[in-house]
Amino acid sequence: MRLSRAFLPTLKETPAEAQIxxxxxxxxxxxxxxxxxxxxxxxxxxxxxxxxxxxxxxxxxxxxxxxxxxxxxxxxxxxxxxxxxxxxxxxxxxxxxxxxxxxxxxxxxxxxxxxxxxxxxxxxxxxxxxxxxxxxxxxxxxxxxxxxxxxxxxxxxxxxxxxxxxxxxxxxxxxxxxxxxxxxxxxxxxxxxxxxxxxxxxxxxxxxxxxxxxxxxxxxxxxxxxxxxxxxxxxxxxxxxxxxxxxxxxxxxxxxxxxxxxxxxxxxxxxxxxxxxxxxxxxxxxxxxxxxxxxxxxxxxxxxxxxxxxxxxxxxxxxxxxxxxxxxxxxxxxxIKWPDSIAPFKVAVLNLKPGDAAADALSERVYAAFDPDAVYDDRPDRAGAKFADADLLGYPWQAIIGPRGAANGMVELKRRATGERVELSAEDAIARIKGA
Amino acid sequence: MRLSRAFLPTLKETPAEAQIxxxxxxxxxxxxxxxxxxxxxxxxxxxxxxxxxxxxxxxxxxxxxxxxxxxxxxxxxxxxxxxxxxxxxxxxxxxxxxxxxxxxxxxxxxxxxxxxxxxxxxxxxxxxxxxxxxxxxxxxxxxxxxxxxxxxxxxxxxxxxxxxxxxxxxxxxxxxxxxxxxxxxxxxxxxxxxxxxxxxxxxxxxxxxxxxxxxxxxxxxxxxxxxxxxxxxxxxxxxxxxxxxxxxxxxxxxxxxxxxxxxxxxxxxxxxxxxxxxxxxxxxxxxxxxxxxxxxxxxxxxxxxxxxxxxxxxxxxxxxxxxxxxxxxxxxxxxIKWPDSIAPFKVAVLNLKPGDAAADALSERVYAAFDPDAVYDDRPDRAGAKFADADLLGYPWQAIIGPRGAANGMVELKRRATGERVELSAEDAIARIKGA
Known part of the structure; x- marks a missing residue:
């Protein structure tokens, strides 16, 4: 699901009535x-x-x-x-x-x-x-x-x-x-x-x-x-x-x-x-x-x-x-940190610079490998907002793709449950997620 | 699903209130x-x-x-x-x-x-x-x-x-x-x-x-x-x-x-x-x-x-x-004659003589090939009741297995939509259903 077209609205403020x-x-x-x-x-x-x-x-x-x-x-x-x-x-x-x-x-x-x-x-x-x-x-x-x-x-x-x-x-x-x-x-x-x-x-x-x-x-x-x-x-x-x-x-x-x-x-x-x-x-x-x-x-x-x-x-x-x-x-x-078995989507692909040709191409490639079990954050928002949303929504994996890494074909992979981050080629990143 | 354990109750009489x-x-x-x-x-x-x-x-x-x-x-x-x-x-x-x-x-x-x-x-x-x-x-x-x-x-x-x-x-x-x-x-x-x-x-x-x-x-x-x-x-x-x-x-x-x-x-x-x-x-x-x-x-x-x-x-x-x-x-x-895409089960295996070793073995084999998209009529009822139930419930395929055919490894295959019947080896019958 491409977030530019999705109905996945998040709230910035914590609603007052929620106690837990x-x-x-x-x-x-x-x-x-x-x-x-x-x-x-x-x-x-x-x-x-x-x-x-x-x-x-x-x-x-x-x-x-x-x-x-x-x-x-x-x-x-x-x-x-x-x-x-x-x-x-x-x-x-x-x-x-x-x-x-x-x-x-x-x-x-x-x-x-x-x-x-x-x-x-x-x-x-x-x-x-x-x-x-x-x-x-x-x-x-x-x-x-x-x-x-x-x-x-x-x-x-x-x-x-x-x-x-x-x-x-x-x-x-x-x-x-x-x-x-x-x-x-x-x-x-x-x-x-x-x-x-x-x-x-x-x-x-x-x-x-x-x-x-x-x-x-x-x-x-x-x-x-x-x-x-x-x-x-x-x-x-x-x-x-x-x-x-x-x-x-x-x-x-x-x-x-x-x-x-x-x-x-x-x-x-x-x-x-x-x-x-x-x-x-x-x-x-x-x-x-x-x-x-x-x-x-x-x-x-x-x-x-x-x-x-x-x-x-x-x-x-x-x-x-x-x-x-x-x-x-x-x-x-x-x-949220979803267990893999019930995560709404397994992977979030965070394109940090939509419009950058290398970042777009690499993002599409990783997204295609997991669609429909992935979301693609293709919105024209700043990186911080994308990180915060992905952490909030709790997808087990985040594939973070910026223009610099993308120029070298590299993806930063983040495991939500542990916070572990590792930089990998797109191929290795896809294999790592699939192996999990 | 084995009919001996299933909750698939049929009624013999047509309820009076049903007009269509x-x-x-x-x-x-x-x-x-x-x-x-x-x-x-x-x-x-x-x-x-x-x-x-x-x-x-x-x-x-x-x-x-x-x-x-x-x-x-x-x-x-x-x-x-x-x-x-x-x-x-x-x-x-x-x-x-x-x-x-x-x-x-x-x-x-x-x-x-x-x-x-x-x-x-x-x-x-x-x-x-x-x-x-x-x-x-x-x-x-x-x-x-x-x-x-x-x-x-x-x-x-x-x-x-x-x-x-x-x-x-x-x-x-x-x-x-x-x-x-x-x-x-x-x-x-x-x-x-x-x-x-x-x-x-x-x-x-x-x-x-x-x-x-x-x-x-x-x-x-x-x-x-x-x-x-x-x-x-x-x-x-x-x-x-x-x-x-x-x-x-x-x-x-x-x-x-x-x-x-x-x-x-x-x-x-x-x-x-x-x-x-x-x-x-x-x-x-x-x-x-x-x-x-x-x-x-x-x-x-x-x-x-x-x-x-x-x-x-x-x-x-x-x-x-x-x-x-x-x-x-x-x-x-x-x-009923269910279209294949919405049939509750694709195949009904009708064992005409439960307890007959050849009929049991052949029925289990055909059933195993389609379970869980098959029912197995393993009930100790007469053949006529099984035919009537299978026609009523409208499974697209019936695999009819009697002791005589089973002794030769043969299955009578019936297509509910057309009424067409053909006698085939179990292997061919399974292939015919899978091909459909």
């Missing part, structure tokens, strides 16, 4: 614009990142055997009356009436709807197990939305729902999602730690939150250092195999949020392994047995012909929130 | 399920098709120079008061109040919001031209939703908005979208005809609807046969070049809906070239000048430093409606 780094940087980098309290439009740079995050989530859900669907945003109140949650949900639910005065709502989650869909089709034990997920915009009418996309009202969530014949099957589904979550977050360069959690309005008796550590986290967390040191991606995973050992590794070491913190158990962790920090929740998984299947009349015929009420779980990832969380974990004073 | 072929077939094929009047959940098969349609739309928008963003579904009433459309829009607008009693709405379109976003950032003529689009769920509270996804209430629309410095620029943007629409629909195997249209509530004085011909179309259309015979994809397009000749070809030949039909002009078309048929609208483009930029205070400084009010247009494609329209144009008594 990710919110500040997303506004300054022109990733999002608030259209009303807690509701954001995603501008081209932000939208590219959101799509990359979404795609990593999708691919790991598919790998784990979940199947993608898309449920609508608007639901009927009757569906929620059937589960008893319509009155219980409170003012965070955005309620509305259609032109025929029917009570509807903008879905904050989809346990009821997916159970209703599944019961229409599932008739026999042969139709189990299944895990259905979707990635859809949700609405929760927070009384005080804040922290940008970290606590918005309209937000993008991946929610999966598993249906199993019995408890053992449901535990297997739970472990599949547990491991899929570890891998999903690791693929984004995040160290997410599963912690036992309260189940809240979803219900059930087994639940883990996944949190990353960040100074601006909303919860205090306590964990064993081993969990931070473990490399989730070092081995491939067989989702159909036995995942107990992996789950046991994580659940046998201490990790808890404030809510669940147990001073006696914490005292057993060697002092040198105790890590206490702030954490941001990015995922939450629940096993809740037959809570929804029983109340909503989902039943299949078992292998012996008798009716069986399936066991269920649900599994959420805050996809739009993740964009903020990733920035909280990857930034410095100058701006 | 696409609605009937989408329900029977388990592509969608109605969750309330005019609101649908997309099940795995339907969701795959919808994503393919969306991706073709996206790629051609990008090729034509438009830049993707994502605006939220919920908008403030104030934004619509600024343009004067809040009171004018009528009961099709889904209005609601949040917990603080602020008036909001579920967006039926985005002229106001995109103008508001753009005016925040665009300051100078150098920020023009730009074309911003998004693909987002919209809501129009139809009084009588019907025909399945063809006339739903919550529907997926691609809407693009162009901003130009002057009339000539706006006409160039209009032509870019005009040509992009022709190509987008052709890439889905559709013959879409642009026709002069009324501008309705969007406003402005230049507008074209794009329609495909289908018996169940909602409008009567009249057109010159040349337009049906023209091959849109025969030449590559240069979106930055002069597109006038292409647009002139289409606009100089007669094509009109009932509303705009002109008997005198129609009489000038040679009788042998007159085509009169029913049509389904799948896209609509508008030039409306400064209607929104002027009322909403969008202004940039021109090359001479004086303020300029940008000229705008908007360009819509009914993405979810297209899925229905494509089925209307591609089906027979037995079911």
């Amino acid at each position: 780094a990710s919110h500040r940087l997303m506004l300054r980098a022109g990733m999002v614009r608030q259209t009303s309290a807690g509701i954001y439009a995603w501008l081209p740079l932000g939208w590219r990142v959101l799509q990359k995050v979404e795609q990593i989530v999708r691919e790991e859900q598919d790998a784990a055997g979940a199947q993608e669907i898309l449920m609508p945003t608007i639901q009927t109140a009757d569906l929620w009356r059937a589960s008893g949650r319509y009155d219980a949900y409170g003012p965070e639910m955005l309620r509305l009436k259609d032109r025929h005065d029917r009570e509807m709502l903008f879905g904050p989650t989809n346990e009821e709807m997916v159970t209703d869909i599944f019961r229409t089709y599932a008739k026999s034990y042969r139709d189990l197990p299944r895990n259905l997920y979707h990635i859809q915009w949700k609405f929760r009418d927070e009384v005080r939305p804040r922290f940008g996309v970290m606590r918005g009202r309209e937000f993008l969530m991946k929610d999966a729902y598993s249906f199993d014949l019995d408890y053992a099957g449901a535990q297997k589904s739970y472990r599949q999602m547990f491991v899929a979550y570890l891998r999903t977050f690791a693929l984004m360069g995040l160290k997410a730690i599963p912690m036992q959690a309260d189940t809240g309005p979803i219900g059930g008796n087994l639940s883990h939150e996944f949190l990353i550590l960040a100074e601006t986290g909303e919860s205090q967390v306590y964990l064993h250092k081993d969990l931070l040191d473990f490399d989730v991606l070092s081995k491939p995973v067989d989702y159909e195999g036995d995942l107990s050992a992996t789950v046991d590794f994580w659940t046998s070491r201490y990790a808890a949020t404030d809510e669940k913190h147990d001073a006696a158990a914490w005292a057993q962790v060697p002092v040198g392994s105790q890590v206490s920090a702030r954490g941001i929740e990015i995922g939450h998984i629940f096993y809740f047995g037959t809570k929804y299947s029983a109340t909503m009349g989902l039943s299949v015929s078992g292998p012996d012909g008798k009716p069986v009420v399936p066991e269920m779980g649900s599994y959420g990832i805050g996809v739009s929130r993740l964009v903020g969380a990733i920035i909280e974990a990857n930034h410095d004073e100058a701006g | 072929a696409s609605h009937r077939l989408m329900l029977r094929a388990g592509m969608v399920r109605q969750t309330s009047a005019g609101i649908y959940a997309w099940l795995p098969l339907g969701w795959r098709v919808l994503q393919k349609v969306e991706q073709i739309v996206r790629e051609e928008q990008d090729a034509a120079g438009a830049q993707e963003i994502l605006m939220p579904t919920i908008q403030t009433a104030d934004l619509w008061r600024a343009s004067g459309r809040y009171d004018a829009y009528g009961p099709e607008m889904l209005r609601l109040k949040d917990r603080h009693d602020r008036e909001m709405l579920f967006g039926p379109t985005n002229e106001e919001m995109v103008t508001d976003i753009f005016r925040t950032y665009a300051k100078s003529y150098r920020d023009l031209p730009r074309n911003l689009y998004h693909i987002q769920w919209k809501f129009r509270d139809e009084v009588r939703p019907r025909f399945g996804v063809m006339r739903g209430r919550e529907f997926l629309m691609k809407d693009a908005y162009s901003f130009d410095l002057d009339y000539a620029g706006a006409q160039k943007s209009y032509r870019q979208m005009f040509v992009a629409y022709l190509r987008t629909f052709a890439l889905m195997g559709l013959k879409a005809i642009p026709m002069q249209a009324d501008t309705g509530p969007i406003g402005g004085n230049l507008s074209h609807e794009f329609l495909i011909l289908a018996e169940t179309g909602e409008s009567q259309v009249y057109l010159h046969k040349d337009l049906l015979d023209f091959d849109v994809l025969s030449k590559p397009v240069d979106y930055e070049g002069d597109l006038s000749a292409t647009v002139d070809f289409w606009t100089s030949r007669y094509a009109a809906t009932d509303e705009k039909h002109d008997a005198a002009a129609w009489a000038q078309v040679p009788v042998g070239s007159q085509v009169s048929a029913r049509g389904i609208e799948i896209g609509h483009i508008f030039y409306f000048g400064t209607k929104y930029s002027a009322t909403m205070g969008l202004s940039v400084s021109g090359p001479d430093g004086k303020p300029v009010v940008p000229e705008m247009g908007s360009y819509g494609i009914g993405v979810s409606r297209l899925v229905g329209a494509i089925i209307e144009a591609n089906h027979d008594e037995a079911g």
Whole structure:
């Protein structure tokens, strides 16, 4: 994308309302614009990142055997009356009436709807197990939305729902999602730690939150250092195999949020392994047995012909929130430092003197090697502004091309994450970026 | 995807409420399920098709120079008061109040919001031209939703908005979208005809609807046969070049809906070239000048430093409606016949005798050659049910593998579009499908 034609607007001033780094940087980098309290439009740079995050989530859900669907945003109140949650949900639910005065709502989650869909089709034990997920915009009418996309009202969530014949099957589904979550977050360069959690309005008796550590986290967390040191991606995973050992590794070491913190158990962790920090929740998984299947009349015929009420779980990832969380974990004073896997563009080509024949030719050459995964700063602006924008927007690589270097075919390559700079021939610079 | 584990539920009975072929077939094929009047959940098969349609739309928008963003579904009433459309829009607008009693709405379109976003950032003529689009769920509270996804209430629309410095620029943007629409629909195997249209509530004085011909179309259309015979994809397009000749070809030949039909002009078309048929609208483009930029205070400084009010247009494609329209144009008594470019899966491998060693081995081999773009019918059902499902779901290719053929390494290959069947070695069958 040529910046002279792109809609990648950056702001010079830090907006006053932004209290945390990710919110500040997303506004300054022109990733999002608030259209009303807690509701954001995603501008081209932000939208590219959101799509990359979404795609990593999708691919790991598919790998784990979940199947993608898309449920609508608007639901009927009757569906929620059937589960008893319509009155219980409170003012965070955005309620509305259609032109025929029917009570509807903008879905904050989809346990009821997916159970209703599944019961229409599932008739026999042969139709189990299944895990259905979707990635859809949700609405929760927070009384005080804040922290940008970290606590918005309209937000993008991946929610999966598993249906199993019995408890053992449901535990297997739970472990599949547990491991899929570890891998999903690791693929984004995040160290997410599963912690036992309260189940809240979803219900059930087994639940883990996944949190990353960040100074601006909303919860205090306590964990064993081993969990931070473990490399989730070092081995491939067989989702159909036995995942107990992996789950046991994580659940046998201490990790808890404030809510669940147990001073006696914490005292057993060697002092040198105790890590206490702030954490941001990015995922939450629940096993809740037959809570929804029983109340909503989902039943299949078992292998012996008798009716069986399936066991269920649900599994959420805050996809739009993740964009903020990733920035909280990857930034410095100058701006964002995108992990390679979710960078909006891999390379920014900074032409320091558009109009200079050598600089133009070399810039076009490097740009062509990476287009459409590159931006080309061909604007007639001063070099300092280009450096500042590239650092702010956080492209993993900057290929800096000035008239003097260009005359000798040389490019200055900057790695955003480390600040490392090196002067290379165009050919070597391209090879270095491609090798990374 | 192995059908023994997939959530691809088909219905044997034709649902009584479905009046047109696409609605009937989408329900029977388990592509969608109605969750309330005019609101649908997309099940795995339907969701795959919808994503393919969306991706073709996206790629051609990008090729034509438009830049993707994502605006939220919920908008403030104030934004619509600024343009004067809040009171004018009528009961099709889904209005609601949040917990603080602020008036909001579920967006039926985005002229106001995109103008508001753009005016925040665009300051100078150098920020023009730009074309911003998004693909987002919209809501129009139809009084009588019907025909399945063809006339739903919550529907997926691609809407693009162009901003130009002057009339000539706006006409160039209009032509870019005009040509992009022709190509987008052709890439889905559709013959879409642009026709002069009324501008309705969007406003402005230049507008074209794009329609495909289908018996169940909602409008009567009249057109010159040349337009049906023209091959849109025969030449590559240069979106930055002069597109006038292409647009002139289409606009100089007669094509009109009932509303705009002109008997005198129609009489000038040679009788042998007159085509009169029913049509389904799948896209609509508008030039409306400064209607929104002027009322909403969008202004940039021109090359001479004086303020300029940008000229705008908007360009819509009914993405979810297209899925229905494509089925209307591609089906027979037995079911859907997907064009290759948007088929949910390219191949269905029908194992007529799961458990037979030769049939299993050969089925796995063919399946592995196309996974994940194939389904494998490994269910313990009778052959007739598998044939019927594969025809209904409309995969372009069926690889039919029975124990007798498998013993000799032979596959019966069926092309759904033509019904043609041929017996081939597995190797040749795989090559034939790959070559297509």
